[in-house]
Amino acid sequence: MSSTAQSGPNTKHATPAPQTAPLSYEPDLTADVLVVGGGPAATWAAVKAAENGASVVLADKGYCGSSGATAAAGTGVWYVPPHPEDRAAAKASREALGGHLANHHWMDRVLDQTWHNVHELAEVSRYPFPVDAEGRQLRRGLQGPEYMRRMRLRVQRAGVRVLDHSPVLELLVDEDGSVAGAAGYRRQEDRPFRVRSGAVVLATGGCAFLSRALGCNVNTGDGYLMAAEAGAAMSGMEFSNAYAIAPKFTSVTKTAYYRYATFYHADGSVLEGAGSAKGRSVIARTLLSEGTVLCRLDQADEAARRAMRLGQANFFLPFDRLGIDPFTQMFPVTLLAEGTVRGTGGIRITGDDCRTEVPGLYAAGDAATRELICGGFTGGGSHNAAWAMSSGTWAGRGASSFARTLGEYTHHRALTPLGRAGLRPSGTTRGQAGDHRLVVEAVQREVLPYDKNYLREGARLTTALESLNDIWRELRHGLAGGGETTVRARQAAAMAATGRWMYTAALARTETRGMHKRADFPALDDPGQRRRLITGGLDELWTVPESAAPVHTTVAEAAAA
């Protein structure tokens, strides 16, 4: 273990390393299950693993309770009563939008599990749901701060050891390639830590490329990179171009509210065809060609206005604090990239317990693909919330069961660290590729612009992918850090990797399906491409249709076939 990010020859221009070899981890823990992340999926995974008898450590990059896309927002929940007609309608509503890539077996079990978990939120966590005139709780919405505060408490009461401000940097594997723990960095203590574990759940969120969309800057694709280094694949990475409407210069996204909006050119004339749902591409094109799009929520009547204030209170913070009445005054809007946070791509799931291709490694929440329940259409809001609590539950139980099968052997395995890009560069060249800030900016230039990622076209995708491949080659050779800088370097590397999988899949899908719209292939739903795409690799990328290896096929699907 002489070559690590905190030592070795590559820290010349980086922050001085606080540790010298031999490395001492503080803390150096053992647990049955390590959960990486601190949002809804991570907290449900930790709780359910603990309830299954496992000792659990939860390590979050930020603070478990405020971290991630949910904690900062209000969200609907795909919470549907267990009546056959309601469930059938709920499933059918997204089928075509999602490009027929969702799976009924998974939709059914997510609806069942969500029904159960929301009940637990009410009964165990005593979440203060609103009530109707008859005193019945309305359980189809959650306010992020309240939800996540209560989930943190539940995690702690379950005996889980929580490490805040402790970004995990890399996975550790045993001789067989099974994931056996992870190492990271405690940024407020300025020292590395390690957890040896029987299994690891990655619940690290998606990747929004540091776009400053509300709550998303902790979501930089870290889990994808770590999973890929262990040998896991991604699925649905072409469904990664979610953009949310926000007042210009602000972070606050809440696209559902813009259904009450009228959009305007800078001169105040109505922008025809623009809208929050189907008309968002009109907004993108106008922002590209004219630079400005104005908006006014003038379709909202008094009743809607009051209800909006109560749905997501921080939606109005920018307006109130800037002195704008959004219902009567026009304000400029922008589209903020939400990448895979509200896209549906992520780590490929290969079993009902949210396992991945790698033994001992599980994925949940936005870190995992959500195609299983919403295909290629945005998983934002209610579906993602339902998926997070369901997949978190299954991953927590699955990981704890896996750890139990290892028995005594668990903590006596020789560990090999897997982190490469941004952590253990292959060369010593510095310069541009050695500065994580420049790497982030270079990646953002390829993944944020509307004419590259949102309004997709083959030649532009190819050029952008070539640039990202160049960025990757250079950073793989020369990007490293020391201490806190290592965290930043890994984020930059994860963003570059995510962008490459995203465009590799986007080029492979030569049609328009779900949120993936190709200007050069505008025809919708090519029957020959009605299957998910698996993408993977680090230095060399690959992509194949899932039909070649249909491990998602379940008993239910097989019976139907």
Add this chain to the structure above:
Amino acid sequence: MIEVVSRSRCVGCDLCIRVCPTDVFERDTDGIPVIARQEDCQTCFSCEIYCPVDALYVAPLTGPAPDGSPHREEEHLAATGALGAYRRTVGWGGGRTPGSRYDRNHLFTAGMTGQPGTRPNPLSGPGLPQAESPGPDLASPH
């Protein structure tokens, strides 16, 4: 971005240092948190709702507020009621009703999910707060 830590209000509980998801704050030599890495602030407003003494203010801008901006003037923000306004709305703090009790979010997302009730009719259900709407508290600093 976070712009104001009120030194007169702060009680040194360090909660903001703990809860900021992007680790923006650091403890100063006198124990009061300082904004050490403003460029990392993601403008999520989380620190405001956790602060028990309404000592923090996050300007609603994803870049730093310019010199002389009212978003950086503590006295002005206090006078207009902006300090602590979001915490009041969320309903955190002694004696307050959780804002989630008034949530009507499901009405806005219903049509997007195939759940019952596809058309938002936000006042069709009772349970909305009658007298104390949180709106007026969110005064503009202008």
